[in-house]
Amino acid sequence: PDHDLPAGQLSVVLTAWPAGDGPDWMIVNLLVPDDISYCEREGQLPFGAVNQPACAAERLVLKMVRPQGREWLMGSPEGETGRDASTAAICSASGTEDVTMLGKETLHRVRLTKNYYLGVFPLTQGQYENVMASGYGKPETWGEAAGSVLNVCRPSWCGPQYYGWVQNYKRRPVEYVSYDTLVTPSGATPELSFFANLKAMTGVDFQLPTEAEWEFACRAGTTTGLYSGREVKEPQGYCGDVSALARFRRNGGCDGNVSYAEYDHTPWWSYSQTTPAVGTYQANAWGFYDMLGGVWEMCRDRYVRDLGSASATDPLNSAGTAIAVRGGAYNEEAGLCRSASRAGLDQATAYRGVGLRLCLEL
Numbered sequence: 371p372d373h374d375l376p377a378g379q380l381s382v383v384l385t386a387w388p389a390g391d392g393p394d395w396m397i398v399n400l401l402v403p404d405d406i407s408y409c410e411r412e413g414q415l416p417f418g419a420v421n422q423p424a425c426a427a428e429r430l431v432l433k434m435v436r437p438q439g440r441e442w443l444m445g446s447p448e449g450e451t452g453r454d455a456s457t458a459a460i461c462s463a464s465g466t467e468d469v470t471m472l473g474k475e476t477l478h479r480v481r482l483t484k485n486y487y488l489g490v491f492p493l494t495q496g497q498y499e500n501v502m503a504s505g506y507g508k509p510e511t512w513g514e515a516a517g518s519v520l521n522v523c524r525p526s527w528c529g530p531q532y533y534g535w536v537q538n539y540k541r542r543p544v545e546y547v548s549y550d551t552l553v554t555p556s557g558a559t560p561e562l563s564f565f566a567n568l569k570a571m572t573g574v575d576f577q578l579p580t581e582a583e584w585e586f587a588c589r590a591g592t593t594t595g596l597y598s599g600r601e602v603k604e605p606q607g608y609c610g611d612v613s614a615l616a617r618f619r620r621n622g623g624c625d626g627n628v629s630y631a632e633y634d635h636t637p638w639w640s641y642s643q644t645t646p647a648v649g650t651y652q653a654n655a656w657g658f659y660d661m662l663g664g665v666w667e668m669c670r671d672r673y674v675r676d677l678g679s680a681s682a683t684d685p686l687n688s689a690g691t692a693i694a695v696r697g698g699a700y701n702e703e704a705g706l707c708r709s710a711s712r713a714g715l716d717q718a719t720a721y722r723g724v725g726l727r728l729c730l731e732l
Contacts, residue, residue, distance in 0.1 A: 392487075394410055396487045400501060404571075406572060427494060427496025428500065432488060433656070434486075437485065441480070446595065446709075452602040452705030452711070473694070475711070480582050482683075483683065487729065488728070492660055494542060501564060502564065543645050547564070550718045552565055576728045576729065578669055580686050581669045585696065585710065587658055588697065590654040590658070594709075596612065598614065602707075615652050617700040623699075623701055651663075661697050663702075666713065667726055671687045672690035674687050674690070693717045695712070
């Protein structure tokens with residue numbers, strides 16, 4: 371009322387996107403129901419640069435990926451360093467020494483026909499807490515049953531005696547949440563489903579990305595082992611090129627500063643041996659952070675060991691009870707922190723070092 375504008379001094383520009391496309395950035399305010407906004411450029415984000423604390427706890431920030439009309443090679447070539455890496459962590463987490471839980475990375479051509487929004491960061495404990503609104507992270511919710519509904523948000527070093535987590539947990543990736551807990555826990559009400567709660571809050575059907583959607587976004591146009599354009603040089607030791615992109619076993623992950631020989635005698639829950647706050651490491655060329663290392667990220671596909679060499683359009687495997695996970699984790703060796711790295715874990719079990727990233731297909 372106090373700012374009258376003379377005729378001719380106000381102009382409005384309307385931009386429309388075709389069906390199946392949209393602005394580059396999607397922002398969901400988790401503190402206000404149905405509060406979703408869009409921006410064409412990062413500079414228009416209401417809170418400044420994307421790697422601000424507010425983006426890691428109070429908001430979901432997703433970015434558009436546009437694969438339509440592009441055919442690309444999924445998997446890795448024979449001889450890529452780290453391709454045949456083994457890992458004690460995945461075998462231990464799966465409750466078996468069966469290394470077939472590590473997936474083959476056979477090269478094959480893939481075409482995706484849908485554009486999609488993908489989370490700039492892995493889902494954090496603060497974001498999960500805001501969606502579920504059940505007091506996660508409070509000392510009284512700690513317990514021994516990993517993956518219980520009141521325990522999925524506990525930090526990676528889990529327990530009141532482990533210094534420093536209270537101030538930092540909200541920006542760390544959520545762990546100890548099973549696929550079944552995300553969808554609808556067995557024998558539980560839909561209110562305990564993360565995705566059901568998120569839809570009730572936003573009106574939007576978010577889901578997990580497929581393996582192909584995850585890898586396409588992770589690679590950001592690269593064909594190398596790492597999305598920086600480099601390769602893993604030390605698959606079972608310290609690798610500087612991986613260290614620039616990811617938290618893994620040798621740079622503050624599970625063994626901290628101890629030697630490999632000392633690893634088995636070092637408590638994995640040490641406060642210096644944890645997941646990083648999201649956005650700590652270098653993003654890929656398309657602006658996605660932490661797609662390697664940190665936590666394995668669950669995909670919508672059921673796991674098959676070998677995706678095969680045949681060409682595929684919008685591939686999605688829906689048979690089986692194991693879920694495909696991608697990208698390595700803070701308790702894994704550098705050789706598993708690659709764009710093509712894949713494994714499988716039971717969908718009903720919650721694991722340390724396994725989290726997720728949100729996707730919205732258009």
